[in-house]
Amino acid sequence: MSQSAIPFVFMRGGTSRGPYFQRADLPEDLDTLAEVLIAAVGSGHALNIDGIGGGAAVTTKVAMLSRSDDDWADIDYFFAQVSVEDRLVDFKPTCGNILSGVGPAAIEMGLIEPKGDETEIRIHAVNTGARVIARLQTPGGQLTYDGDTEIAGVPGNSAAIQLTFMGVVGSSTGAFLPTDNLRDEIDGIEVTCMDVAMPVVIARASDFGLTGYESAAELDDNSAFFDRMEAIRIEAGKRMGMGDVSKSVTPKFGLLAPANAGGTIAARYFMPWKTHPTMAVTGAQCLASCALTPGSVADGLLERPDASPANVVLEHASGTIDVLVDFTANNNFALNAAGLVRTARKLADGNVYVPARIWAGKEIA
Numbered sequence: 001m002s003q004s005a006i007p008f009v010f011m012r013g014g015t016s017r018g019p020y021f022q023r024a025d026l027p028e029d030l031d032t033l034a035e036v037l038i039a040a041v042g043s044g045h046a047l048n049i050d051g052i053g054g055g056a057a058v059t060t061k062v063a064m065l066s067r068s069d070d071d072w073a074d075i076d077y078f079f080a081q082v083s084v085e086d087r088l089v090d091f092k093p094t095c096g097n098i099l100s101g102v103g104p105a106a107i108e109m110g111l112i113e114p115k116g117d118e119t120e121i122r123i124h125a126v127n128t129g130a131r132v133i134a135r136l137q138t139p140g141g142q143l144t145y146d147g148d149t150e151i152a153g154v155p156g157n158s159a160a161i162q163l164t165f166m167g168v169v170g171s172s173t174g175a176f177l178p179t180d181n182l183r184d185e186i187d188g189i190e191v192t193c194m195d196v197a198m199p200v201v202i203a204r205a206s207d208f209g210l211t212g213y214e215s216a217a218e219l220d221d222n223s224a225f226f227d228r229m230e231a232i233r234i235e236a237g238k239r240m241g242m243g244d245v246s247k248s249v250t251p252k253f254g255l256l257a258p259a260n261a262g263g264t265i266a267a268r269y270f271m272p273w274k275t276h277p278t279m280a281v282t283g284a285q286c287l288a289s290c291a292l293t294p295g296s297v298a299d300g301l302l303e304r305p306d307a308s309p310a311n312v313v314l315e316h317a318s319g320t321i322d323v324l325v326d327f328t329a330n331n332n333f334a335l336n337a338a339g340l341v342r343t344a345r346k347l348a349d350g351n352v353y354v355p356a357r358i359w360a361g362k363e364i365a
Contacts, residue, residue, distance in 0.1 A: 003353040004361035006040070009108050010052070010348040011063075013101030015153040015278040015318075018061040019052060019352060020105040023078060026064060027359050034080075034089035036361075037062050039354040041082045048084065052352060057249075057271045060084055061098045065106055072131060073124035074112060077102045081249050090249045092172065093198060094127045096281020100161050100342035103134040107143045108346060114138035128171035130197065135162040145345045152319025153278035158343035165285060165338045168197040172250060176335075178240035182295040186232045186239075192296040193240050196289040196335055198282035199251035201236040204297050205268065212257025212266045216275040216317040219268060226273070229253055233272055252280070254287050258301050263313035263320050265291045265302045279316040285338045288312035288323040293333040308336075 006026065008019040019040060027033050038044065041060045042051020053060040064078040077099060081090045103121040106112040112121055119138040124131060137144050137159040147159030169176050173195045183190050192202045205212030208225055219225065233253050237245030245251065249272060257266040269276040269283045276283070291298045291312055292305070305312075309326040324339040354361075 002356040004356045004359055005351040005353055006036070006361060008349065008352050009105050009346060011101035011105050011344055011346055012154070013063070013099065013344045014097030014151065014281060014342040016058040016061050016095060016097040017054065017347065018059060018063065018098060020063040020065060020101060020109075022109055022111070023064040023066040023076070025361070027361070030091060032359055036354050036359050037080055037082050037089055038087050039358050040352045043082050044085060044087045046085055053082065053084065055084060057081070057084060057274055058097070058277065061095055063098050063102060063105065065102060065109065065111060067111055068124050070124045073122045075102060075106050075121060076124050076126050078126040088247060091127060092248060093250045094125045094130065094282060096163070096165070096197065096285075096340070097342065099123065099125065099132060099134075099281065100163065101344035103136045103161060104143060104145070104344050104346065107136070107138075108349070114141050114143055116141060128168070128197075130168045130171050131166045133164040133166075147343070149341060149343050151341070151343055152316070152321065154343065158345055161342050161344055163281070163340050163342060165197060165340075168285060168338065169335050170195050171197060172199045173240055173242065178242075182293070183297060184236070184239060186235050187228065189232055190297055191232065191236060192290050192293075192298075193236050193251070194286050194290050194293075194296070195240070197285040197338070198280065199240060199242065200254050200283055200286040200290075201233050201251050202254045202256060202287065202290050202297055203232070204301070205255040205257040208255070210255065212255055212268060213260055214268070216277050219275040229270065230272070252283055254283060254290075256287070256291070256298055256301055259313075259315050261315050261320070263315040265298065265312070266315040268317060275317065278318045279314060279321045281340055281342065284314055284321050284323050284340065287314055288325050288338065289327075289333070289335050292325060292327060292329075
């Protein structure tokens, strides 16, 4: 059977990983593109045995890069979330962890030339329209992955990648509060539906009879909780103007609880059909914004800082993540920008192969 070869760089970005492609090396048509990505990742099998996915939602993510036509940006970043088993591809969301690898991948692909000891890359997140500035360590004009920065969920140390997110409020729904309410009640549970970098339905863990300190494995084993959460998420999606979200990974779902390890607040994040083993970069921005917003479901769970910028430390299932939030809090909370530090590492490069019957790109025997 003949196959089509597609060049790629395989990267860990933050606490996720996946193939990074040049957009020009892939089909333009989204339906064909989805089939190519399903084949490349191996969606349709729990182990992604016929592809390069890792059998988890954080390892079946795809980044597609190109030089940007946007006057502000250097690189366009188009994201796809490929399901592990269901042969589905969602082009609606973005991913901040995979975005952590966009700068290094752009340099590896020759799309960006590093300059000086630190290289600033302006990234346009195509899926949501967000603008992100990535600052990479490039000593002597050479990209490095070596450094002393640790992030929870990744072993060892790597070079720091500083990310500053702008224009992320209402990125998917057009509104900070898509239902126009600080709180909504669905199935007897109070939720805050918020759209900052990622639309998220946020509730208090205690309202589900949970502590909010459960491990990812403990939550994944709680089928009764997942059934109730999914029903609430689907109804919230309708109220947020997102239509039928039963087959979409957005909105996500989050739980909040008082901090118990010295952080600002404890949080658990769902992808949404599995518990995130750590914390999504986009989700962290939304949860931090909810924590800082008076009247949200976070009321009573933390002592809110009143000075901007505020460093919000989210305690998650594998440690903590810091979100530096630049905000205005006159009459209503307003997010100006959010900053995070991530790391990335190139794992492999070469060609990934998909059957030519799916897409006759660069065909080899």
